Amino acid sequence: MTVELLNDNALKYYQHWETPDVIISDGAYGVGGFEGDPYSPQELSSWYQPHVQAWTKYSKPSTSLWFWNTEIGWANIHPLLEANGWEYVESIVWDKGLSHIAGNVNSRTIRQFPIATEVSVLYRKRLIFPGDDGSSQTVKQWLRSKWQRSGLPLNRANEACCTKNAATRKYLTQDYLWYWPSGEAVERMARYTKKYGRESDVPYFV
Numbered sequence: 001m002t003v004e005l006l007n008d009n010a011l012k013y014y015q016h017w018e019t020p021d022v023i024i025s026d027g028a029y030g031v032g033g034f035e036g037d038p039y040s041p042q043e044l045s046s047w048y049q050p051h052v053q054a055w056t057k058y059s060k061p062s063t064s065l066w067f068w069n070t071e072i073g074w075a076n077i078h079p080l081l082e083a084n085g086w087e088y089v090e091s092i093v094w095d096k097g098l099s100h101i102a103g104n105v106n107s108r109t110i111r112q113f114p115i116a117t118e119v120s121v122l123y124r125k126r127l128i129f130p131g132d133d134g135s136s137q138t139v140k141q142w143l144r145s146k147w148q149r150s151g152l153p154l155n156r157a158n159e160a161c162c163t164k165n166a167a168t169r170k171y172l173t174q175d176y177l178w179y180w181p182s183g184e185a186v187e188r189m190a191r192y193t194k195k196y197g198r199e200s201d202v203p204y205f206v
Contacts, residue, residue, distance in 0.1 A: 014054040019063075023055055026068040030076070041073045045080050052077075056084045056125075064089075065123040074119050086123040094118045132202075139180065144172045146205050147189060150197025160192030161185045 006013055027048065028034075030041035038047055055065065065086060067074065078088070095117055127139040132149060147157055157167035161181070167189075171181040181189075190205040197204060 011050055011054065014058050017058065019058065019060050021060075021063060023059065023063060023065045024068070025051070025055075025065065027051065028073075029070055030073050031070070041070065041076050044069075044073055044076045048077055048080060052080055052084050052086075056086070059125060061125050061127050063125055067121045067123060068118060069121075070115075071117070071119050074121055078121075081123055085126045085128075087126045089122040089124055091119050091121045094120060140174060140178050143181075143186075144174060147172055147193065149200070150193035150204055152193065152197050156192070156196070157189060160189050162188065 028037040028044055030038045030044045030047075032039040036047075038044060055063075059065075065081075067077065067081070069077065074091075082088070128136050129139060129142040131137040131142065131145060137145065147154065154168050154172055157172055158165055161167040161171070163185075167181070167185070170177060170179055171185065171189075186205060190203075193204040
């Protein structure tokens, strides 16, 4: 694997990079840490906006994003990420330890609990598909609607996927238990609906 490091403004290069599987962002924190870093986390949204828009434009549906920042910095950027189609998955707290505190103690900070952590927050692209009626659907809605269009009962999806009940309880449900099936399971459902579903000029699961 070839690794290339570019010491320049990333905005110049996004359109030329290979479509990423993962984006790791450790940019401005709103603490004046480098030239161009805002001095307030409230200013971070305008700083990150062109970057977030580029991440959205040049990534693929399966791209993941790890966003590093302070907790207040992330709080200011979260609405921007959501508005651009990134959905929150989880946050990880990095405890930097006592050595980090030593260099940041002064007459102001000593009157509060020391700041010794940062957060790394995982996001993924929100998958949106066009429905048969032209509406926009989440991947969860899209998967179920494609099966329902076949006219087959939901429980037949278990037979299609060669599972006992995972297809109806996990793949086609619309509640919090839903998760995306494997590519093989989707292929099985596509073949099954084509064979046993109502006749249609429009293929299922496309």
